[in-house]
Amino acid sequence: MREGSTMNVLERDALDLLFTSLKERGFTLVGPTVRERAIVYDEMFSAADLPWGWTDRQEAGTYRLERRADDAAFGFTVGPHAWKRFLFPPVQSLFRAERSGSKMALRPAGPFAARYALIGVRACELAAIDRQDKVFLGGTYVDPVYRQRREGAFVVAVQCGQAGGTCFCASMGTGPRAGSGFDLALTEVLEDGRHWFLVEEGSERGTEVVATLPVRAATEEEIAAAGRAVERAEAEMGRTLDTEGLRELFLRNYENRHWDRVAERCLGCGNCTMVCPTCFCATVDDVTDLAGQAAERVRRWDSCFTIDFSYLHGGSVRSSIAARYRQWITHKLATWTDQFGAPGCVGCGRCITWCPVGIDLTEETRALRALDHGAPAAPQGGAS
Numbered sequence: 001m002r003e004g005s006t007m008n009v010l011e012r013d014a015l016d017l018l019f020t021s022l023k024e025r026g027f028t029l030v031g032p033t034v035r036e037r038a039i040v041y042d043e044m045f046s047a048a049d050l051p052w053g054w055t056d057r058q059e060a061g062t063y064r065l066e067r068r069a070d071d072a073a074f075g076f077t078v079g080p081h082a083w084k085r086f087l088f089p090p091v092q093s094l095f096r097a098e099r100s101g102s103k104m105a106l107r108p109a110g111p112f113a114a115r116y117a118l119i120g121v122r123a124c125e126l127a128a129i130d131r132q133d134k135v136f137l138g139g140t141y142v143d144p145v146y147r148q149r150r151e152g153a154f155v156v157a158v159q160c161g162q163a164g165g166t167c168f169c170a171s172m173g174t175g176p177r178a179g180s181g182f183d184l185a186l187t188e189v190l191e192d193g194r195h196w197f198l199v200e201e202g203s204e205r206g207t208e209v210v211a212t213l214p215v216r217a218a219t220e221e222e223i224a225a226a227g228r229a230v231e232r233a234e235a236e237m238g239r240t241l242d243t244e245g246l247r248e249l250f251l252r253n254y255e256n257r258h259w260d261r262v263a264e265r266c267l268g269c270g271n272c273t274m275v276c277p278t279c280f281c282a283t284v285d286d287v288t289d290l291a292g293q294a295a296e297r298v299r300r301w302d303s304c305f306t307i308d309f310s311y312l313h314g315g316s317v318r319s320s321i322a323a324r325y326r327q328w329i330t331h332k333l334a335t336w337t338d339q340f341g342a343p344g345c346v347g348c349g350r351c352i353t354w355c356p357v358g359i360d361l362t363e364e365t366r367a368l369r370a371l372d373h374g375a376p377a378a379p380q381g382g383a384s
């Protein structure tokens with residue numbers, strides 16, 4: 001919580017006023033909504049667009065929406081979309097080149113005009129945004145597309161009141177409680193016939209928005225009730241991952257036969273990388289018009305599971321699925337820490353739920369440990 005700020009209570013029927021206040025400040029709202037039998041992130045216009053009364057059931061390779069017994073607005077866990085689709089878009093024009101007579105003019109992509117208010121960001125997703133900040137903003141080369149979108153964004157976090165079957169944020173130290181990285185954090189409480197939100201301020205902008213809302217200071221009992229909701233999520237966590245010695249485990253097992261076993265099941269489809277909130281691999285396409293008057297460079301998401309991604313002068317350096325899976329999980333759980341100071345996995349569980357054959361990185365790590373002979377760690381490995 002921000003120093004000097006208070007915890008406030010916003011009644012359920014006043015939630016829409018929060019969205020109105022953000023729209024009046026010029027934000028485009030994006031948040032969870034039901035579409036095609038999943039809870040996805042999309043543009044929202046009012047609180048009515050939230051998935052009131054819906055929940056999700058997730059297991060390895062399985063996702064199903066179900067009706068809840070109550071009318072909760074945020075009574076589900078993370079779905080197939082991550083916030084990266086708004087901050088690091090799947091397809092992005094970088095520049096155009098246009099011919100005019102004998103001259104060629106280069107036109108960079110225009111500034112991104114919208115400012116997003118991200119509604120319902122979970123603790124693991126705040127950690128994922130922080131990981132992508134390190135990738136896109138933290139080094140020598142800053143990504144201007146990401147920076148524009150990220151700097152303008154207003155973050156409304158939601159504390160998890162339940163955990164999904166594939167979640168393991170508690171193991172990764174990224175949740176279920178969001179402690180920082182937001183402008184406002186909501187905890188939804190349905191207890192004793194009441195339905196309300198505890199509102200926590202995380203920034204000056206958040207405090208300014210709260211000042212426009214019909215809130216009142218929370219009582220100690222209300223703060224305790226909100227705390228109980230998050231404790232329930234921690235107790236329900238569907239998966240665990242033993243992170244002890246994880247980096248060394250992967251670095252000394254490049255040649256383990258386990259990778260061939262995973263490759264017998266892995267389709268190399270790349271679904272795990274598309275849904276992952278931290279994966280950032282991309283490629284560029286140059287697209288020309290048929291008249292030869294204009295060309296455009298477009299960046300689009302790519303995946304370390306595609307054979308083209310590791311194609312270098314005459315061949316792929318990771319031609320087998322075993323090598324590609326090993327690369328993906330080793331980068332996530334070991335070499336990402338060497339590059340960016342924290343693992344590339346925040347324990348959201350999406351790659352487990354959305355893998356069509358239910359490959360589970362927590363299970364694969366356990367299986368690798370069982371085959372590990374504990375030899376000394378290999379020298380520091382490469383990354384994506």
Ligand code: SF4
Nearest residue numbers: 276345346348349351
């Ligand atoms: S590797 Fe899997 S569990 Fe970890 S952040 Fe990515 S999608 Fe989530």
Ligand code: SF4
Nearest residue numbers: 266267269270272355
């Ligand atoms: S682990 Fe699953 S989602 Fe990832 S590439 Fe293999 S089959 Fe596809």
